[in-house]
Amino acid sequence: MRYEQRIFLLSLTAGLIGSVPAVVLLLASDYSAGTQVTVIVLLVLVALGIASSIAGKVAFPLRTLSNLIGALREGDYSMRARGARHGDALGEAIWEVNALAASLREQRLGAIEATALLRKVLAQIDVAMFGFDSDRRLHLVNDSGRRLLARTEEELIGCRAEELGLAECLEGATPRLIDLACPGGSGRWELRRGSYRERGVSHQLLFLSDLTRTLHEEERRAWERLIRTLRHEVNNSLTPIQSVAESLRTLIDRWPRPDDWDVDLQEGLAIIAERSEALDRFIGAYSRLARLPQPQFGEVDVADLFRRVVGLEMRMPVVVEGGPEVSVQGDRDQLEQLLINVISNAVESSLLAHPAGDGRVAVSWQADAHELRACIDDDGVGLENGTDAFVPFYTSKEHGSGIGLTLCRQIAEAHAGTLTLENHLDRPGCRATLRLPLT
Structure with missing residues (x-):
């Protein structure tokens, strides 16, 4: 039975039960049979009318709330129900639905404004952006992406990555540099990927930055x-x-x-x-x-490497403070040349500050799960200008060539590492830090 029918039958039953005493008194009276039947029929009709009215009164506000909720589901947040008030069960329900409609309206306006702003930003940035679903079909593209592929948005949406020549961009490492030829341009690009979810489904975002002009x-x-x-x-x-x-x-x-x-x-x-x-x-x-050659990678024991390099320095003793037993993948000859140059600079700086040879140069290293960090510390004169130390042909030495530290940095970067120089903050001298990745 429907809800309205149950309310109607419940109200009718209550009305008929309430009429039973009147019918009993009527039957016990001296009225004629015709009169008694007429009165009973009238009582039944009145009960039916009252039950129908009660069912309608109960069902009407519920239908109103149902229509309002349906409008919210369809995205129409302008409708409001009358009769919202506190201290009343139905009034509180109406008030809450109206408040929900207002909240959803504000949220939709915020989402529309944020989407409009995002589209403006995407249209202005000089980075080609593509959004692909799990089937590698294009769902999103900005103006730079359309110019790169030289097609309209209507022609692009729904195309597979293979059809657009972007299949290899959805695989492999990220970020990375790739050489890409497209209808709207070719050259070297920086490739980055990300992900986003739309309606619970994961999508891939592809960003291509043109590095040619840079x-x-x-x-x-x-x-x-x-x-x-x-x-x-x-x-x-x-x-x-x-x-x-x-x-x-x-x-x-x-x-x-x-x-x-x-x-x-x-x-x-x-x-x-x-x-x-x-x-x-x-x-x-x-x-x-x-003409710095490409490194020939092999396993290099760090402790043995430092002992060999330190043993080549004869002008003053170099202290090996040591570190954990660890190996790196690298070109032994190039790493030796790097350390020889850096330690030689440290010794020369220390001798300038301590001509009697009582200065100190120390080497140490540390390692974690991902990186080796080797330090060469001296108590010399320090750096006059740290920003120029790696500039090619810049030198503060009388007969220096100005390429030693530049070569050292090139060697470190060829090993996917870094070399930095900085003065000590609490004492004279400088620290050179070599960072190399651990496999």
Whole structure:
């Protein structure tokens, strides 16, 4: 039975039971049979009317609430029910439904505004973005993605990644660099992936950042820096050579020549030879910097590596504070060269600060599950300018080439590691920190 029918029957039963005493009194009276039947029929009709009215009164507000909830389910949050008030069971139910409608309306407006903002941001960023479902079908694309694929959104939505040439982008490591050719552009891209859920289903987000222009700009800046450096170093050598050569030519053209002309000639030629050798050393240093070979990886015992390198330093003793027994995957020769350069710099700095040789240089290392951290500490003069330490051809030494630390950093980065230099905060000297990944 329906709810309204149950209310109707319950009300009718109550009315009929309430009419039983009246019917008993009526039957016991002296009225005629016709009169008694007429009164009983009237009582039944009144009971039916009252029961029907009660059922309607009960069902009407429930139907109103049902319609309001249905409107909420359909997304219409503008409807409100009348009769909301506290202290009344039905009024409180209506009040709560109205409050729910207002809350849902505010939430929808917030979601619409947030979605509009997100679409604006996605449209403006210079990163191609694609959203794929579990079947690798495209569900989301921004303006940069459409330009990259040179197709409209209607043409792209629903296409599989294989059809768009993006299948390999959904596999492999992330982030990484890839070379990609698409209808709207080609070059080197940085690939990143993420995930999001829509209606309980997991989707993949694909981001492609065009690095071509950035790389070209960095290449242009690198060439500018290189040309400035080369011009500076070459001018430093050619200017005195040109000046001395002009002086020697003038000297040879003089007649009679002065008595000490041969001495001036020898000194001038010595200067030319010295500056020529300096220029040759500079070119050789640059060649070594540009031709660093790829590392040949093998297992390297860290403790043995440090003992070997420390044993090569003869100017002052280097303390090996030690660390855990650990091995890394790397090129032993290149790592030795890195440590030789760094320890040599530390020793030279310490000797500058302590000419008597009573300075201290110490090496130590630590390791966790992912990384080796090796430290070379000295009590020397420290860094004058830490930002220039790794600049190619920058040196504070009188006869330095300025490529030692640059080579060391290249070796560390070729091993997927880092090399940093920083002054001690609580005492004189500097710390060099080499970080290498552990497999």
